[in-house]
Amino acid sequence: MTTATAAPLSWLGRAEAWLDNRGKGAWIAAMILGFIAFWPIGLALLAYMIWSKRMFNGSCRKGRQSRHRHYHAAMKSSGNSAFDAYKAETLRRLEEEQEAFEAFLQRLREAKDKQEFDAFMDDRARAAKPTGDDGNATSEPA
Template identity: 60%
Template sequence: MPAYPMPSRVAGPLTRARDWLDARGRPAWIIAMVLGFVFFWPLGLALLGYMIWSKRMFSCKNRASDVRYYAPSTGNSAFDAYREETLKRLEDEHREFVDFLQKLREAKDKAEFDQFMQNRGDKPEASQSA
């Protein structure tokens, strides 16, 4: 659940618009921002601020992990609670897995760097013999 919940009549269309733009990539966000500046400059400024704040302006590779699943209420509160709990658990597991992969990459990089430094230290320097 977001820190500042928005009414569903506002959050639903905004979430769908964000997902639609995300599906089309960074050029769609830039076009939307430019059109916002052309037709109503505060909207363009708001889009620019959102793009910078959400890192859509600079990076696109990790966006799939940031997209939250959205579905309207089914009317069955027990099912909705179960679905929300399951999705939260899956998102947490995904985040933990991504963190684990990052740690593996860092360990591999450190091992390669340590091996490089060890190999570099084993070579006699040519400048000392001259």
């Protein structure tokens, strides 16, 4: 009888691992499909996601930790002083280029926002300007 209970657990374990590999979006999609198919299944998946903390383990936090780890690995000395100097200079230059690019994107967004706002104000001014026709229909003498 242990083989009968082991098979469902391995199936559930494989399903859990499959969803974990695909991320939080897969868990949410499975939960929604569970609600669509039979609402207690969706409710059970939601409860499991909250209980196992899968609902609140943000991928942003993992990404930040990963970048932090990569940064420290990049700054670790290789033992070759010439290479370490080259690496430090290259990283400094890349950081400057990234900052310059982000500043460029910010200026681009501001210019687009200003253009859209100016167009809105021009449209509003045109709509508010009297056209010379006060709406009264006058008949010309015949």
